[in-house]
Amino acid sequence: MNKRFLFLLILPLLSNCVGQYEALLNGPDAELKYAKAMEYFNAKKYSRSKELFDRILLIYRGTPRDDSVQYHLGLSHYYFGDYIEAEAVFDQFTQIFPRSPFTEKARFLRIDCLNDMTFRWELDQMPSHKAISVINEFLYDYPTSEYSAKCKEIRNDLNERLERKSFESARLYYKIEDYRAAAFALKNVLRDNPDNRYREDIMYYIVASNYQYAANSYAFRQRERFLVVIDEYYNFISEFPESKYSNELAGMFRRAQRATSRSNVQSPPVE
Numbered sequence: 001m002n003k004r005f006l007f008l009l010i011l012p013l014l015s016n017c018v019g020q021y022e023a024l025l026n027g028p029d030a031e032l033k034y035a036k037a038m039e040y041f042n043a044k045k046y047s048r049s050k051e052l053f054d055r056i057l058l059i060y061r062g063t064p065r066d067d068s069v070q071y072h073l074g075l076s077h078y079y080f081g082d083y084i085e086a087e088a089v090f091d092q093f094t095q096i097f098p099r100s101p102f103t104e105k106a107r108f109l110r111i112d113c114l115n116d117m118t119f120r121w122e123l124d125q126m127p128s129h130k131a132i133s134v135i136n137e138f139l140y141d142y143p144t145s146e147y148s149a150k151c152k153e154i155r156n157d158l159n160e161r162l163e164r165k166s167f168e169s170a171r172l173y174y175k176i177e178d179y180r181a182a183a184f185a186l187k188n189v190l191r192d193n194p195d196n197r198y199r200e201d202i203m204y205y206i207v208a209s210n211y212q213y214a215a216n217s218y219a220f221r222q223r224e225r226f227l228v229v230i231d232e233y234y235n236f237i238s239e240f241p242e243s244k245y246s247n248e249l250a251g252m253f254r255r256a257q258r259a260t261s262r263s264n265v266q267s268p269p270v271e
Contacts, residue, residue, distance in 0.1 A: 025051060030059045034069070041072055050076035067093070071102040078109055087113035107138050108147040115154050121161040121168070128158045160197065167198040174205055179213035204245040207232045211252040214259070226256040 024036055037052035053073035060069045074089035090110035094103055114131040135155045139148060166189045173182035186206045189196060196202060210232050214225035233253040237246070 021048065025055060030056050034060070034065065037072070041076060044079070046076045046080040050080060050082075067097045067100040067102060070096070071100070071106060074106060074109070078113065083113040083116045086110075087117070104142055104145060104147070107134075107142075108145070108151070111135055111138060111151060111154065115158070118158060118161070121164045125162055125165050128161055131155075132158050132162075163193065163196045163198055166193070167196065167202055170202070171205055174209055174212075177212070179209045179216070183209040183213060200240050200243060200245075203232075203236045203239065204243070204249065207236050207249050207252060211256065214256070223260050223262070226259040229253070229256040230260065 024033060027033070033052050033056050037049045037056070040046075040052065041049035050073060053069055053076060057069055057073060060066050070089065070093045074086050074093055077083075077086035077089060087110050090106045090113065093100075093106050094110065097103055100106075111131065111134055114127065114134055118127045118131055119125070132155055135151050135158075138145070138151055142148065145151075167186075170182065170185035170189050173179070173185050183206055186202050186209065189202055190199065207229060210225065210229045214222050214229055217225050229252060233249055233256070236243070236249060240246075243249075
């Protein structure tokens with residue numbers, strides 16, 4: 001059958017369906033809108049269900065169906081892929097209905113939305129901090145929830161991004177050869193989070209930063225700065241005796257020892 005002819009045949013049917021939906025959307029029958037919204041939702045026609053639920057949101061405010069309408073509005077946005085709007089609806093829902101039978105899942109789905117709105121470690125991590133805070137609240141309120149394992153998985157991934165962000169931000173000073181600032185920034189990373197999963201790498205760069213800082217100092221400053229290298233090397237090797245960095249750091253350690261044992265330390269230059 002000719003495609004153009006077929007299109008002409010079904011065009012009136014399509015127009016009629018659209019017309020009926022528009023009439024429903026703009027009509028006064030709230031019960032019919034609710035029934036059709038649930039019908040569209042169950043048929044996975046989320047574009048239409050979210051429009052209908054939104055239209056009856058205020059009508060059912062304060063009624064026994066209030067939580068159902070808001071919850072399914074959030075679900076419609078969520079399954080439609082509009083996570084920003086879904087998160088806002090779920091957030092409002094959980095504040096208004098803290099004891100609804102839908103609340104636990106709504107709070108979890110909000111977490112999933114917040115996670116979707118986070119960025120790679122290189123970018124702004126404020127959304128990650130917000131998501132972690134909401135996850136912690138959820139796990140406190142629902143310690144045995146069926147969603148607990150997934151929440152912990154999301155939190156672990158977000159924490160990994162935060163830890164890498166802090167490590168890489170500090171390591172940037174090393175890359176631009178500001179070794180004094182690098183050593184200071186890296187020490188602060190561990191001070192803020194001693195359990196950082198990049199601890200081995202951080203401690204390596206602390207030794208390397210101090211070594212480069214000492215090696216590039218005036219001769220009369222080198223001895224005291226190489227002593228810091230030796231201290232940091234002992235700190236590192238006591239924690240990571242089998243590290244992939246062991247050989248490289250051992251070389252720095254030996255050169256630092258030779259530098260500190262020299263007797264011909266130069267006097268500081270006259271200003």
